[in-house]
Amino acid sequence: MRIKLTVNGLAYERECAEHVTLLRFLREGLGLTGTKEGCGMGECGACTVILNGRAVNSCMVLAVEADGAVISTIEGEAQGPSLSDIQKAFEKHHAVQCGFCTPGMVMSVKELLADNGKPGVDEVKEAIEGNFCRCTGYVQIVEAVMDLTGRPGGKGELEHV
Amino acid sequence: MVYEFRYLAPRTATELATVLDDIKADGRILAGGTDLIPNIRNGVFKPRIVVDVKKFQGADRMAFGSEGLSMGPAVTINDVLRSKDARERYPSLCACAHELASHQVRNRATVAGNVVNASPCSDMAPALLCLGARAVIRSATGERVVPFANFFAGVKKTVLVPGEFLATIIIPAESAGAAGRYLKLKRIAGHDLGIVGVLMTRKDGELRFGVSSAAPTPVLVDTVGAKDDPDEAARKVLASVSPISDVRGTKEYREHMIGVYVRRLLSEVE
Amino acid sequence: MFDDIKTADMTYVGKKAGRPDMVEKLTGEAVFVSDMELPGMLHAQLKKSPHARARIKRIDASKAAAMPGVRAVVTGEELDYHIGLYIVDKFILAKGEVRHYGEAVAAVAAETLEQARAAVEAIEVEYEPLPPVLHHMDALKPDAPLVHPELGTYSYIEAVFTPKPGTNIANHTKLRKGDVDKGFEASEYIVEREYSCPSVQHVPMETHVAIVQWARGDRVSIWTSAQSPFTVRNLFCHAFGLPHINVRVQIPYVGGGFGGKAGIGIEPLCAVLSRKAGGKPVKFQASREEEFSLLPCRSALTYRIKTGVSADGRIQAQHMTMYWDSGAYADYAVNVTRASGFSASGPYEIPNAWVDAYTIYTNKPYGTAYRGFGHVEFHWAVERHMELIAQAIGMDPLEFRLRNALRPGSKTMTGETILPSTGNVVKCIEEAARMIGYGSLSADELRRQEKTGWKIGKGVAALQKAPAMPSFTATAVVLKMNEDGSVLVNLALTDYGQGTYASIRQIVAERLGFPIEKVKVAFENDTDRDPYDWQTVASKGLLLSGNAAILAAEDMLRNAYAVAAEALRANPRDLGHDGDRVFVKHHPASSVAFSAMAVGLAMPNGNGIGGPIIGVGRYIAQGLSNLDKNTGEGSPAIDWTYGAHGMIVEVNEATGEYRVLKVASVYDVGRAINPDIVRGQAIGGMIQGLGTAVCEGYIYDQQGRLLNPSFTDNKIPTAKDLPMEIECAVVETPQIDGPYGARGVGEHSMISVAPALGNAIQKATGAEIMHMPMRFEDVWRALTKKEPIDNWITKSPIGSCRSAPEARNRG
Ligand SMILES: Cc1cc2nc3c(=O)[nH]c(=O)nc-3n(C[C@H](O)[C@H](O)[C@H](O)COP(=O)(O)OP(=O)(O)OC[C@H]3O[C@@H](n4cnc5c(N)ncnc54)[C@H](O)[C@@H]3O)c2cc1C
Ligand code: FES
Numbered sequence A: 001m002r003i004k005l006t007v008n009g010l011a012y013e014r015e016c017a018e019h020v021t022l023l024r025f026l027r028e029g030l031g032l033t034g035t036k037e038g039c040g041m042g043e044c045g046a047c048t049v050i051l052n053g054r055a056v057n058s059c060m061v062l063a064v065e066a067d068g069a070v071i072s073t074i075e076g077e078a079q080g081p082s083l084s085d086i087q088k089a090f091e092k093h094h095a096v097q098c099g100f101c102t103p104g105m106v107m108s109v110k111e112l113l114a115d116n117g118k119p120g121v122d123e124v125k126e127a128i129e130g131n132f133c134r135c136t137g138y139v140q141i142v143e144a145v146m147d148l149t150g151r152p153g154g155k156g157e158l159e160h161v
Numbered sequence B: 001m002v003y004e005f006r007y008l009a010p011r012t013a014t015e016l017a018t019v020l021d022d023i024k025a026d027g028r029i030l031a032g033g034t035d036l037i038p039n040i041r042n043g044v045f046k047p048r049i050v051v052d053v054k055k056f057q058g059a060d061r062m063a064f065g066s067e068g069l070s071m072g073p074a075v076t077i078n079d080v081l082r083s084k085d086a087r088e089r090y091p092s093l094c095a096c097a098h099e100l101a102s103h104q105v106r107n108r109a110t111v112a113g114n115v116v117n118a119s120p121c122s123d124m125a126p127a128l129l130c131l132g133a134r135a136v137i138r139s140a141t142g143e144r145v146v147p148f149a150n151f152f153a154g155v156k157k158t159v160l161v162p163g164e165f166l167a168t169i170i171i172p173a174e175s176a177g178a179a180g181r182y183l184k185l186k187r188i189a190g191h192d193l194g195i196v197g198v199l200m201t202r203k204d205g206e207l208r209f210g211v212s213s214a215a216p217t218p219v220l221v222d223t224v225g226a227k228d229d230p231d232e233a234a235r236k237v238l239a240s241v242s243p244i245s246d247v248r249g250t251k252e253y254r255e256h257m258i259g260v261y262v263r264r265l266l267s268e269v270e
Numbered sequence C: 001m002f003d004d005i006k007t008a009d010m011t012y013v014g015k016k017a018g019r020p021d022m023v024e025k026l027t028g029e030a031v032f033v034s035d036m037e038l039p040g041m042l043h044a045q046l047k048k049s050p051h052a053r054a055r056i057k058r059i060d061a062s063k064a065a066a067m068p069g070v071r072a073v074v075t076g077e078e079l080d081y082h083i084g085l086y087i088v089d090k091f092i093l094a095k096g097e098v099r100h101y102g103e104a105v106a107a108v109a110a111e112t113l114e115q116a117r118a119a120v121e122a123i124e125v126e127y128e129p130l131p132p133v134l135h136h137m138d139a140l141k142p143d144a145p146l147v148h149p150e151l152g153t154y155s156y157i158e159a160v161f162t163p164k165p166g167t168n169i170a171n172h173t174k175l176r177k178g179d180v181d182k183g184f185e186a187s188e189y190i191v192e193r194e195y196s197c198p199s200v201q202h203v204p205m206e207t208h209v210a211i212v213q214w215a216r217g218d219r220v221s222i223w224t225s226a227q228s229p230f231t232v233r234n235l236f237c238h239a240f241g242l243p244h245i246n247v248r249v250q251i252p253y254v255g256g257g258f259g260g261k262a263g264i265g266i267e268p269l270c271a272v273l274s275r276k277a278g279g280k281p282v283k284f285q286a287s288r289e290e291e292f293s294l295l296p297c298r299s300a301l302t303y304r305i306k307t308g309v310s311a312d313g314r315i316q317a318q319h320m321t322m323y324w325d326s327g328a329y330a331d332y333a334v335n336v337t338r339a340s341g342f343s344a345s346g347p348y349e350i351p352n353a354w355v356d357a358y359t360i361y362t363n364k365p366y367g368t369a370y371r372g373f374g375h376v377e378f379h380w381a382v383e384r385h386m387e388l389i390a391q392a393i394g395m396d397p398l399e400f401r402l403r404n405a406l407r408p409g410s411k412t413m414t415g416e417t418i419l420p421s422t423g424n425v426v427k428c429i430e431e432a433a434r435m436i437g438y439g440s441l442s443a444d445e446l447r448r449q450e451k452t453g454w455k456i457g458k459g460v461a462a463l464q465k466a467p468a469m470p471s472f473t474a475t476a477v478v479l480k481m482n483e484d485g486s487v488l489v490n491l492a493l494t495d496y497g498q499g500t501y502a503s504i505r506q507i508v509a510e511r512l513g514f515p516i517e518k519v520k521v522a523f524e525n526d527t528d529r530d531p532y533d534w535q536t537v538a539s540k541g542l543l544l545s546g547n548a549a550i551l552a553a554e555d556m557l558r559n560a561y562a563v564a565a566e567a568l569r570a571n572p573r574d575l576g577h578d579g580d581r582v583f584v585k586h587h588p589a590s591s592v593a594f595s596a597m598a599v600g601l602a603m604p605n606g607n608g609i610g611g612p613i614i615g616v617g618r619y620i621a622q623g624l625s626n627l628d629k630n631t632g633e634g635s636p637a638i639d640w641t642y643g644a645h646g647m648i649v650e651v652n653e654a655t656g657e658y659r660v661l662k663v664a665s666v667y668d669v670g671r672a673i674n675p676d677i678v679r680g681q682a683i684g685g686m687i688q689g690l691g692t693a694v695c696e697g698y699i700y701d702q703q704g705r706l707l708n709p710s711f712t713d714n715k716i717p718t719a720k721d722l723p724m725e726i727e728c729a730v731v732e733t734p735q736i737d738g739p740y741g742a743r744g745v746g747e748h749s750m751i752s753v754a755p756a757l758g759n760a761i762q763k764a765t766g767a768e769i770m771h772m773p774m775r776f777e778d779v780w781r782a783l784t785k786k787e788p789i790d791n792w793i794t795k796s797p798i799g800s801c802r803s804a805p806e807a808r809n810r811g
C-alpha cells in the first residue's frame, strides 16, 4: 500500500507492506534507527514515537495505519546543531547510560511537557512508566525533567561521608 | 512482525459490516492493536486480513446524550481519561481506565478492544459491568444490543460471532454519578496485569462489585445488600468467583485479597 | 598508582564532568548493532526446542532449504564445534539431545525476516522427550538423569575448576580455614538455615544481536552487542580453529549487558550461517522471548549456612554449602561458584570456615555472569542469616554485624590480611544505619504508621566484592596525539553504559594537564584497532584501565618531552607543559606547541625530529595467585569494595503488600572520579537489585517449560517503583594501587539490596522470609505461616492469561 506521512516535519511517500509495523517502517523504510525495539510487545517503550501528538508504542502500530499522520521521532528533537531543552536536561543530569531507552524516554517526556508544562514528580513517573530503563534506575531522568520545568526536587548529589 | 497479511480500512460502518461479512473467519478486527499486534507477532493469530475499525466516520465518537455516554470503537482509554465529562459523571470508569497498562498503551488501546478481547484480567470490564453498560453489536444483517452482563462467554470469548463488530458502548445515564473505587493488586507499582482487581460502585444505596482476574470472565456481583456486614459482603463476592493459581499468584491469595478489597472498599467508598 | 592529591587540588578527577557519549545517544545517532544493516545482509531465525530434555530423533530441513529467499539452513547434526568459557561443553546448535527449553536446534538465513521465519516453521523436528532434571537439588540425587554424560571428556581450565564426571556437578570449589569443629565446640549458639533464590534475567534493553560475515579466505568480521571484544575473538578462534589475525570483532554502542554479554553468545551461529551462505553477512537479533530462554540467565542458588557464635556475639565457625544451578551449560556459572566460594561469608571475619560450593547442571536455560557475579544471590543468604542469628542470640543485628565486620588486621577466608587501605566496611554500615535513622521510628514515621496502619521497619545489610578474574588479568591503553594537539584514547574495555569512558577521559586529561575538551575516548571498539583488554566485567575496568590510562598519559608526556628537549636544547627535567605547549621552566618563552610535535616536528630548516606522538600504558593485576584447590588459600582479590544499604519499608500485615520508603546506600569507592557517574551506578544497580528482590524470577512448569519468558509476566521495575527517597554516599579510603585511589563500584550497588529489604520487612512485621524475591504473596505467606508458593518449578498448570506458553514457542 502507498502511504504518505510527515515525519519530523518532512513529507514522505512510500510503498509499504501492510503487515509492517510503524517501528520497522521508520527504521528500515526511512532509515530513522533512533527509535528502538526492546520487546516488540508494547511493554518497554523503547519504540515510543509521537503520532498525531500522542506518545505511542510504534511496535504495535501498523505503518499503514499511520497513512496521513504527523510523527515525531528522536531524530527531529534537536534544533539544528543544538540539543533541545529536554536533551540538554538529560545531558546535564546524566540521565543516560547505555542510551537504548533514551529515544523513547525523550519522546514520552516531550508529550508530557506539551500537555503539562509543570508536572509534579508523580506525573513525570506516570508519563515514563511505560518506558523501561534497566541502567539508570530512573532517578536522574526524573531529576532532569523536574529541573527542566523549574521544580527541582531532592538533593540529586552524591554525598561524601 | 514477520507474518504477512492484508490491511483494509473501511470508511463507513456499513462498508465495515460488508467487509466483515465477506471475510468472516479469515480476518481480524484491528482497533488499538495493543492485543492484536502482539498476538500476531507471536504467531497466536495468523489472520489473512486485518480490518481497521477506527477509520470509519464516527468511529471515534464519544458523546454524552440522554441515553448516557456512547463510545465508538475507536475511543481510546486515554480519550476517556481526558474527558472532563467522563471524569465527572463516571468516575469509576476513569478509575478503571487509569489502572490499565501504561500511558502510551492507553493512547492507543480502545475500550471496545479491551472488552472484545475478553481477557479475565480486563480492567475496563468491571466498570462496564457495574455501570450497567450495553454493547451495540453490528453486522451486515443488522444490529443487536447485549448488556455487558451477558457479553462475556468464557476465557477470551464473547457473544460476538464472525461478521459482527462492537459498534458502540453505551453507559446508561442512570449510572452517572455512581461513586466508585477500583483496587488492583499488581506485582509492581508500574504497569502490570492484575493479580486481582475489584471495583465497587455505590449509587442510591445500591452496591455493585466488578471483579477481574478471578474467574474465566470478568464478574459482576450485585447481590450484596447495603446492610450486609463486610464479612457477609466478602462471602457473597467470593461465592461468585473462581480464581485459579498461576504465575501471578495462587488461588488462595487471590481469594484472600478479594476479601480484603471488598472490606476495604466498603469502608472507603462513600 | 595512588597519588595523595586532594580532590580540591585537581582539575577533573573527583569533579563534575559530562559523559562523552551524550549527544549521539540523545539524538538517536548512536549506532547499535541492532541498527546496522550491511549490503547483501541476510536475516536469521531459529528453530527452538519446546522440550527441556529430549532426544532429537530426526530433523528434516529439506522443505525449508527450498523455500524462497532461503540462503542457508543449518542443523546441529552438521556442526561439530564445542564452545565454552571454562568448561567446553556446548554445541552451537543442539546435537543429539536438547538440554533446555528454548535451545536452538536449527537455524535459517534468508533474504528477509519473513522468509526466514516461514522457513523455520517448515523445519520438521521429531523429538523423543526424556524426563528432565529441573531442580538443582534433585540433580544431586544418585538416580538423577545426567545432563552431560560426557562430562569426563570435556576440556576445562584445570588449575581452577573441578568437574565431577558421572554426576551433574560441573564444579566443586572448596575452602577450608582453621578448624570448624573446634570453632563450633567453642560456640555458645549454633544457627543453621537455608536460603534460596531463582534464576533471573539481566534484561539489557537491547537484546543480544550480532552480524557476522565469514568471507573468502576464512576472514571473519563480527559486529556484536557484547561486552568483551577480545574474549569474543579468542573463544571464536578456539571454537573454529582459526588464527586470531583472521578474525575481527567490532563493538559499536551496546544497549546494556550487565554480564549477560560478557562472553560469547550468538556469534558462532551467525558465522556458520554466513559461511554456508557463501560469505554473505548474517544478522541475528534475539527476540525478547529468546533473550529469556535461549540466552543465559543468572543462576538460581540454594545456600545452607551453619554458624557458631560465642556468648558475646562473635562468630567462631561457619559451615557453608552453596548449590548453584548452572542450567544446561557451565558458561560463567562455574566461575560464579568459585568467586562466591572465596567471598561466601560476606564482609565478616570467620576464624574457622568451611565452604563447599557446587555448580550443578540442570535442564534449564544456562546461568552466566550477572552484575555482582554471585554476590547478589549469596549476600541474600548471608545478610538474612546475620539478621536471624542476631535475633536468635538476642543482639541487635546492627551491633552483631559491626562486632564481626572485617577490620584492619582481620583475615579473609582465603587468608589475606585486611589493611587500613583495603576499605572501611564498618563506616559504610554505620553511615547507612545513620542515614535511615536505624533503631527507632521518628515522630513522622510513627504518625505515618498510625495513619496508614502499615507497619514501618528498618533494616541494614552490608556487602563486599572483589573482581573475579584470572590472577594475571591485563589491559592496555593507547593515546594518540592528533595534528592539533588533541588526544585520542583507544582501549578495548567497552563502555556499554556504565560510564567508564567519562572517568578515563577525566583521568587522562588530569594526568596530561590538558583541557578535557582535547581528550576523546573512542567508542565503537575494534580488535583490529584497540589494544588488548581481557573483558569488561567484574568491576575491574576503572581500576585496571584507569591505571593503564595514567601510564599511557605519562608515556605520552615523556615522548613529547623528548622531542621538545631536543627542539629546545633543554634537559627534559627542566621542561614543563600546559595544555598547548611544552616550555623551558626557567625560560617559559622558549616553548614548542604539542600541535607542532604531534605527528613529527619540523625544525626551521626543514629537518624532522620525533615522529607521531603516542603513549602506551600497560597494566596487569599484581600479586594475585590461584587458590589452593583443597583449602582455598591464596590471593584472589585485587581490591575489595565494601558497602551497605539501609532500608525503610512499610508493610500491610493483612495482605503482605509493602512500599519502600527509603534506601540509603554507602560504598567505599576509594575515590569517586566522577560523582554523578558513581551515583548513576549506585542508583541503577540498587533499582535492579530491588527488581530481583521484589518480583523478578523464572517460573517453570513441571516439564521445564519457561512460563514467563516476557515482560508480561517477568516484570522489571518502572519509574513508579522507585522508593520514596534515595540517598547515596561514598566513603573514600584510597586504594593504594587504584587510579587516584579509586576502586570499582559497578556491580556492588545491586548486592545486598534484597536482604536489606527482607530485614526491614522482618523488623516491621516479624515475617521470616528465606526465599527471594519477596512478592506480596510471599510476605503474606510468611506472616500467616503458610507453605511457601510452589512455584519457580510450579505445579500450577496455567501460565499467563495473555498468551499460553505453547503459543509462544512456535518455531
Ligand atoms: C504492555 C501492555 C499492557 C497491558 N496492560 C493491560 C492492563 O493492565 N489491563 C488490561 O485490561 N489490558 C491490558 N493490556 C491489553 C490491551 O491493551 C487492552 O486489552 C486494550 O484495551 C485492547 O484494546 P485495543 O484497542 O488495543 O484492541 P485490539 O488489540 O485492537 O483488539 C483486541 C481484540 O478485540 C478485537 N476487536 C477490537 N475492537 C473490536 C470491535 N470494535 N469489534 C469486534 N472486535 C474487536 C480484535 O480483533 C482483537 O481480537 C495490555 C497490553 C499491553 C501491550
Ligand atoms: S518495543 Fe515497543 S514497547 Fe517494547
Ligand code: FES
Pocket: A095, A096, A097, A098, A099, A100, A101, A102, A132, A133, A134, A135, A136, C205, C255, C256, C497
Ligand atoms: S540507559 Fe540503558 S536502558 Fe536506559
